[in-house]
Amino acid sequence: MQSSLKYFQLGDIKLLSGKVLPDAVLAYTTSGELSPNKDNVVLLPTFYTGSHIRNEGFFGAERAIDPARHFIISVNMFGNGFSTSPSNAADSVRGSHFPDISLYDNVFCQHRLLTEKLGIERIRLVAGWSMAGCQAYHWAAQFPEMVETILPFCASARTSPHNFVFLEGVKAALTADQSWNEGNYTSPPESGLKAFGRVYAGWAFSQSFYREGLFRNLGFETVEDLLQDWEKDHLNWDANNLLAKLRTWQTADISTNPIYGSAFQLALGAIQAKTIVIACSSDLYFPPEDNKIEVQEMRNAELRIYDSPWGHCVASPGNDPKFTRFLDSAIAELLETDFC
Secondary structure, eight states: OOOOOEEEEEEEEEOTTSOEEEEEEEEEEEESOOOTTSOOEEEEEOOTTOOHHHHGGGOOTTSSSOTTTOEEEEEOOTTSSSSSOTTTSOGGGSGGGOOOOOHHHHHHHHHHIIIIISOOOOBSEEEEETHHHHHHHHHHHHSTTTBOEEEEESOOSBOOHHHHHHHHHHHHHHHTSTTOGGGOOSSOOHHHHHHHHHHHHHHHSOHHHHHTTGGGGGTOSSHHHHHHHHHHHHHTSOHHHHHHHHHHHHTOBTTSSTTTTTOHHHHHHHOOSEEEEEEETTOSSSOHHHHHHHHHTSSSEEEEEEOOTTGGGGGSTTSOHHHHHHHHHHHHHHHTOOOO
């Protein structure tokens, strides 16, 4: 059952870029009850095409994250259509006028939600897939005294050059549509959105996934069937929303802010949270090699690699039950850590 959506009014916020996002709003849900000591908080940010609804696939009854034991906060990222986005922003910043928003900005505003609205001073766990996992890294670096544990899976602390180039490719596919009109479209740029989905599908799964025909496990008879499904899925998205979040992804770096002044190793070393990073062996976005570099610079971190041909989408709820068990085991280990 989906939890009711709540809204936190932030007012005008000054962004890392120096620009202002007027009348900013974070949309979020909560599940479970906050304990008297407020020591059972689990924060789940959202991933690139995700929302609080998709996040429900990462917790549930008798799962490692369980509403019967934890107070689960699922907060929507700026640009995803629920929190302030190009599609719903104030008129002055709507559509193509939407300012660039960093993950630093997202986490700064999420911190305000937790402290000002919910009265929370400690977070037991921040976890998430893909961009949500990137936010887990940011949380631990921006507020090291507040975060006890993090579990980023299929994510990174900084977007790699190769990842940046992949995102340039899908962006180019979308914006080549004549209807795009520099973001000032009067009707959805459908050809561009379809092309975006087709290009994306080549990166979301590994070469072995296609070679072994694993798309059949998802109910598709042919590769073309899968590609058409990805087209349909991306037709449901506002193009400016997709590109706003894409810019957020491309600039993700836990050190690019006033705290660390782009000193990446310093930012990693400042993380106090006990950390388990999970990577998929065939992830084309966030390869384990990048995570190995990160973990070496962190105080109390461990990398666990899940061997699978499913690529980045191994973590999408329902794709690989064995990965779900692997993930839940690591989450349970962190949640059971005694910090007394």
